[in-house]
Amino acid sequence: MTTIAIVGAGFSGTLLALHLLRRCPPPTRLILIERNSQFGRGLAYSTGNASHILNVPAGRMSAFHDRPDHFVTWLRERDAEGGNADPGAFVPRQVFGAYVRTLLNDEIKRSGRDRLELVRGLVTRIDRSSRPLTLTLDRDRTLNADFVVLASGNFPPEPMPVATPAFYDTPFYRPDPWAANALSDLAPDKAVLLIGTGLTTVDAVISLLDQGHQGAILALSRRGLLPRRHVSVPRPPPEHAPFPTALNLLTRSLRREAARAIAGGSSWQPVIDELRPFTVDLWQSMSLPDRRRFLRHLRPWWDVHRHRMAGAVADRIDAARARGQFRVLVGRVRDYAVGGDQVNVAYRPRGDERSATITVERVVNCSGPGADYERIGEPLFRNLLAEGVARPDPLRLGLDVTSNGALLDRSGAISRRLFAIGPVTKGTFWEMTAVPDIRRQAELLAEHLAGLVRNVAPAAVERTSHASEQGR
Numbered sequence: 001m002t003t004i005a006i007v008g009a010g011f012s013g014t015l016l017a018l019h020l021l022r023r024c025p026p027p028t029r030l031i032l033i034e035r036n037s038q039f040g041r042g043l044a045y046s047t048g049n050a051s052h053i054l055n056v057p058a059g060r061m062s063a064f065h066d067r068p069d070h071f072v073t074w075l076r077e078r079d080a081e082g083g084n085a086d087p088g089a090f091v092p093r094q095v096f097g098a099y100v101r102t103l104l105n106d107e108i109k110r111s112g113r114d115r116l117e118l119v120r121g122l123v124t125r126i127d128r129s130s131r132p133l134t135l136t137l138d139r140d141r142t143l144n145a146d147f148v149v150l151a152s153g154n155f156p157p158e159p160m161p162v163a164t165p166a167f168y169d170t171p172f173y174r175p176d177p178w179a180a181n182a183l184s185d186l187a188p189d190k191a192v193l194l195i196g197t198g199l200t201t202v203d204a205v206i207s208l209l210d211q212g213h214q215g216a217i218l219a220l221s222r223r224g225l226l227p228r229r230h231v232s233v234p235r236p237p238p239e240h241a242p243f244p245t246a247l248n249l250l251t252r253s254l255r256r257e258a259a260r261a262i263a264g265g266s267s268w269q270p271v272i273d274e275l276r277p278f279t280v281d282l283w284q285s286m287s288l289p290d291r292r293r294f295l296r297h298l299r300p301w302w303d304v305h306r307h308r309m310a311g312a313v314a315d316r317i318d319a320a321r322a323r324g325q326f327r328v329l330v331g332r333v334r335d336y337a338v339g340g341d342q343v344n345v346a347y348r349p350r351g352d353e354r355s356a357t358i359t360v361e362r363v364v365n366c367s368g369p370g371a372d373y374e375r376i377g378e379p380l381f382r383n384l385l386a387e388g389v390a391r392p393d394p395l396r397l398g399l400d401v402t403s404n405g406a407l408l409d410r411s412g413a414i415s416r417r418l419f420a421i422g423p424v425t426k427g428t429f430w431e432m433t434a435v436p437d438i439r440r441q442a443e444l445l446a447e448h449l450a451g452l453v454r455n456v457a458p459a460a461v462e463r464t465s466h467a468s469e470q471g472r
Contacts, residue, residue, distance in 0.1 A: 001027045002453045005135055005145035007123045007380070009034035010042020012422030012438050013151030014104050015063055019446035021111050024453050029115055031143060033135075035122045040104040042153055043178045045097030051206045052093045053310050055199065055230075059087025061096060061435050063103055065443055074099055088232070090310035096435075119143065124379040126418070128389060133417055146456065147449060150399070150407075150420040154369035154433075155376050157196070160333060167336040172343045174364045182364055183207055190361035191216040193345055197226050197328055199307055200366040202317060205326055209316060217326045218358060220347060221367075224330035225304045228269075229314035235270045236261035243278055247290035250282065251298070272305050276436070283430035284403070291395060307434075331356070336363065369423065372396045389418065393427025401425050404448045405441070416452075421445055 004020060006013045009032045017032050024030075032039065038046055054061065062070040069087075075095075076085040108116055121141060126148055127134040135143045156176040159168050167173060174182045177200050186192065192208065194201045197219045205217055219226075239257050244250045254275070258268035275282070283291070294302070309317065320326035331349040338344075343363060346355045373381050373392050381399075384390040388410035393400040399420055400408040407418040421441055423432055431437045 001029055002147075002456050003029045003031060003132065003145045004147045004149065004449060004453075005031040005033060005133075005143060006149045006151050007033050007135075008151035008153055008422075009039040009118070010151065010153045010422075011040075011045060011100055011435065012042075012153060012442065013149070014040045014042075014100055015439060015442040016149060016151060016421055016446060017116065018063065018103055018107055019442050020449060021107055021116060023446050023450035025450075026115070028453050029117070031117045031119055031145060033119045033121060033123055033137070033143075035120070037120075038101075039118055040101040041097035045093050045100065047093055047097075047178075047203075049207055049210060050092045050094065051210050051313075052203050053090045053313060054093055054096055055090070055307060055310060056434060056436065057088045057230075058085075058091050063100065063439060065439060071096070071099060074102070090230070090312070122379075125383045126380070126389070128417070147417050147419065147452065149405075149445070149449075150380075150418070150424055151422050152378070152381075152424055154423050155378070156370060157365040157367045158370040158372065158375060159365060160195070160367070162333060163335040164337065167338065167343075170338055172338060172362055173336075174362065177204055177364050177366045183211065183362075186211075186213065186362060187215070188213050189215045190342075191218060191359065193343075193358065193360040193363045194219045194366045195221070195333065195363065196365070196367035197221040197224060198303060198366070198368060199227055199309070200368065202227060202309060202313060204364060204366055205317060205320065206313060209320065214325070215361075217320065218329055218360065219326070219366075220329040220331060220333065220345075221300075222330070222332055222350065223300050224328045224350070225300050226317070226328060227304045227307055227309045230308045230310055231267055231269055233267040233269065234265060236264050236266040239274075243275070243282060245282060245285040247286060247294055247298075268305070269308070276431075279431045280429050280437075284428070288394060295395060306431075329358070371398055371423075371426065373399055373424075389415075395427050397427040397430075398424040399427070401428050403428065405445045419445065419449070 006017055013032060017030050020030055058072050058075060062068050064070050072085055072087050079085060121137040123135050123137055125136040132144045132146045133148055135145060135148065137143065159175060168175065176182060183204065192215065194204050201219050208217055244253055254271060257271045261267060261271050317326065331347045334346045334348055334355055336343055336345055342359050342361055345358050345360060345363065348355055370376055374385060390407045391400050391410050401420050402408065402414055405419045405421055405425060407415040407420060409415065422438055426432050429441065432441060
């Protein structure tokens with residue numbers, strides 16, 4: 001029997017397990033390992049706040065590419081009144097988390113626990129010297145698997161360097177915006193500083209408003225860009241010109257198409273959406289210097305246009321800004337100084353050499369997930385890197401993997417038994433955060449692993465037969 005272990009049971013790992021069970025021959029056994037309390041949800045979809053809604057319409061959130069209406073159908077069956085069953089609706093993320101969890105439970109009932117085992121624990125090391133691989137877990141446990149897939153999801157943001165790094169160990173700082181205590185025990189009239197102005201910051205603002213916060217909510221980033229909003233507009237006539245793969249030519253092309261769409265009564269949003277099926281191909285065709293230039297100069301602009309706010313969320317953000325409660329600051333933090341029960345934050349406004357100071361009660365790091373795996377303290381990844389089993393990708397966005405998701409070791413050799421899926425593969429695939437992108441990756445990786453399993457199975461039978469003949 002071939003065993004595949006998946007380390008991480010958030011959306012990426014759970015979806016991969018579902019597709020593997022449909023593609024691998026029956027003797028294949030899957031072990032889904034999760035360190036947190038919930039399987040199938042992950043950080044993004046385990047929020048308890050109904051105001052945290054999806055940034056992609058329900059009609060594009062199916063777990064199965066060949067069944068695009070699957071999620072909408074599930075919503076209709078779940079909600080007798082059909083309130084959230086519109087394909088264009090932006091539903092609460094906790095509802096999507098329930099959908100993924102339901103799929104997992106249904107698959108366990110259908111396949112049985114002999115084929116899919118759920119294990120709660122923290123994987124700290126993978127021993128490649130044994131066959132099969134040996135996974136070491138907390139509480140002195142071990143598991144064996146023929147193949148291992150890393151589906152670790154996102155890590156908390158990395159703190160930016162400041163003159164007084166000891167501040168990060170004080171109770172005034174919250175390193176993980178998704179932690180239960182990130183916004184708890186706050187005086188409702190005190191100011192809060194959110195580092196970053198992306199979608200995580202938007203979620204934090206909504207959470208603060210929902211808990212009745214009345215004090216100032218400040219958000220600081222180098223460019224001060226907030227995500228744009230989703231809109232319903234007529235799609236412009238299709239553009240049949242090829243996509244350039246040189247960064248400057250691609251940028252000019254998109255600007256021309258956006259201008260043409262706006263002039264024709266549409267908007268730029270459909271132009272960005274038309275790029276989505278080609279994003280991975282464009283990224284992989286782009287030269288490494290162009291990728292670096294994109295990350296350095298254009299990434300913030302891409303993020304706010306590509307990862308947008310649902311209209312209802314954007315309305316609340318706009319209202320908070322209009323009444324002066326939510327303000328966006330443009331600059332870079334220089335240092336923090338604790339004074340009594342408050343924090344004085346010194347920052348340099350963009351384009352100004354002089355420092356400015358703001359006083360808040362709490363600082364929450366919403367700057368985006370940590371991606372430089374040489375700086376991530378997780379024991380598993382530290383061991384993989386220290387032993388040369390894996391290496392960071394050249395752009396420090398995750399781990400270096402092939403187009404099939406196989407890990408590349410320190411020398412660049414391709415692993416036959418270790419793979420990765422989801423955000424950890426961003427260096428190779430770039431867009432590996434949204435559900436449609438991860439869904440497609442899960443389907444392709446499941447098909448690839450199923451092929452490897454089919455190749456392994458005859459070899460195992462041959463070895464067993466050979467051993468039997470020798471024992472006669």
